[in-house]
Amino acid sequence: MSSSSSKQPQLNIPLHVSYIKSLGENKDDLAYHLTAHLRINAVYWGLTALCIMGHKDALDRGETIDFVMSCWDDEAGAFGAHPDHDAHILSTLSAIQILVIHDALDRVDIPRVVKFILSLHQPSGVFAGDSFGEIDTRFTFCAVSALSLLGRLHELDGEPKQRTVGYIARCRNFDGGFGSCIGAESHAAQVFVCVGTLAILDRLDEVDQETLGWWLCERQLPSGGLNGRPEKLEDVCYSFWVLSSLSILNKIPWIDAEKLTEFILSAQDLEGGGIADRPGDMVDVFHTLFGVAGLSLLGYPGLEDLDPVYCMPAEVIEAKGLRKSWTA
Numbered sequence: 001m002s003s004s005s006s007k008q009p010q011l012n013i014p015l016h017v018s019y020i021k022s023l024g025e026n027k028d029d030l031a032y033h034l035t036a037h038l039r040i041n042a043v044y045w046g047l048t049a050l051c052i053m054g055h056k057d058a059l060d061r062g063e064t065i066d067f068v069m070s071c072w073d074d075e076a077g078a079f080g081a082h083p084d085h086d087a088h089i090l091s092t093l094s095a096i097q098i099l100v101i102h103d104a105l106d107r108v109d110i111p112r113v114v115k116f117i118l119s120l121h122q123p124s125g126v127f128a129g130d131s132f133g134e135i136d137t138r139f140t141f142c143a144v145s146a147l148s149l150l151g152r153l154h155e156l157d158g159e160p161k162q163r164t165v166g167y168i169a170r171c172r173n174f175d176g177g178f179g180s181c182i183g184a185e186s187h188a189a190q191v192f193v194c195v196g197t198l199a200i201l202d203r204l205d206e207v208d209q210e211t212l213g214w215w216l217c218e219r220q221l222p223s224g225g226l227n228g229r230p231e232k233l234e235d236v237c238y239s240f241w242v243l244s245s246l247s248i249l250n251k252i253p254w255i256d257a258e259k260l261t262e263f264i265l266s267a268q269d270l271e272g273g274g275i276a277d278r279p280g281d282m283v284d285v286f287h288t289l290f291g292v293a294g295l296s297l298l299g300y301p302g303l304e305d306l307d308p309v310y311c312m313p314a315e316v317i318e319a320k321g322l323r324k325s326w327t328a
């Protein structure tokens with residue numbers, strides 16, 4: 001893909017780096033406190049975006065690790081999204097991703113976290129998000145990717161792995177896609193978590209790759225952007241959910257990369273920095289990550305490679321020996 005033909009301004013990396021750095025500075029903003037329940041996830045989103053843009057050190061490593069450890073819920077043996085918040089698989093995965101990126105897994109009581117994760121495995125094969133029992137294929141991906149990053153995926157060997165794969169197989173729809181649970185309609189974010197889980201478990205044979213490939217490339221709209229379901233609006237975050245699934249299936253050429261690149265670049269705020277869900281909307285750190293993540297998967301010049309399964313820097317996943325054979 002040649003960026004010289006782009007009609008949109010290029011990716012303004014310095015501006016987006018300063019936007020992410022500013023997020024942790026405005027602690028007086030009401031918005032800062034209203035998003036406490038997302039804090040550790042937001043740190044993962046910001047840190048990963050910085051890594052892809054080549055500015056991993058823009059956030060202080062020591063302060064970041066100290067914040068993650070302040071989210072440890074010692075009663076549960078896992079991480080919450082904010083100090084004194086209850087442990088949840090979503091925040092536990094974010095904590096592990098941050099510590100792996102910073103090569104600080106030695107700070108984690110791995111046996112206790114593994115016990116928490118395995119305690120969420122349901123008889124049906126799906127994972128719950130926490131002890132309250134809400135189930136979702138998103139939580140299954142979080143559990144399996146967390147165990148993999150901890151080097152403890154073998155805990156699922158045998159019947160637990162078959163149960164997990166069997167549940168995801170029962171979520172597969174006629175259109176080749178996957179939903180949040182058995183019987184739920186296909187949705188791009190759920191397709192990512194199910195395909196990603198099957199990729200980690202080396203069971204992509206459970207995916208109808210041609211049919212799903214078509215469903216995924218049909219997410220692209222005339223604007224170049226991707227939506228999450230038929231008849232929905234395009235949204236930058238689907239640049240990652242759809243592209244990562246296509247990347248795992250080796251079908252990224254099935255979409256128009258040039259037009260998607262233009263769409264993502266058009267969603268930048270070129271004054272304050274950051275990327276929004278679509279042009280003209282308010283930016284946030286979630287869409288900033290998934291915008292640069294999408295550009296990285298499209299081979300946009302000047303960005304670090306992203307691993308499509310773990311949504312983490314490819315060099316970090318490579319160093320842990322977790323890169324899959326089909327990834328370039």
Ligand SMILES: COc1ccc(S(=O)(=O)N2Cc3cc(C#N)ccc3N(Cc3cncn3C)C[C@H]2Cc2ccccc2)cc1
Binds near residue numbers: 090277
């Ligand atoms: C602004 O209203 C919201 C609504 C929901 C949430 S959320 O439940 O915490 N969450 C994460 C999220 C974070 C931010 C940011 N910063 C912004 C949005 C957003 N969404 C909502 C969204 C994204 N695209 C369109 N929509 C409507 C996804 C959602 C679910 C999710 C959680 C973890 C990982 C992946 C997905 C946060 C804010």
Ligand SMILES: [Zn+2]
Binds near residue numbers: 235236237238277287
């Ligand atoms: Zn979105």
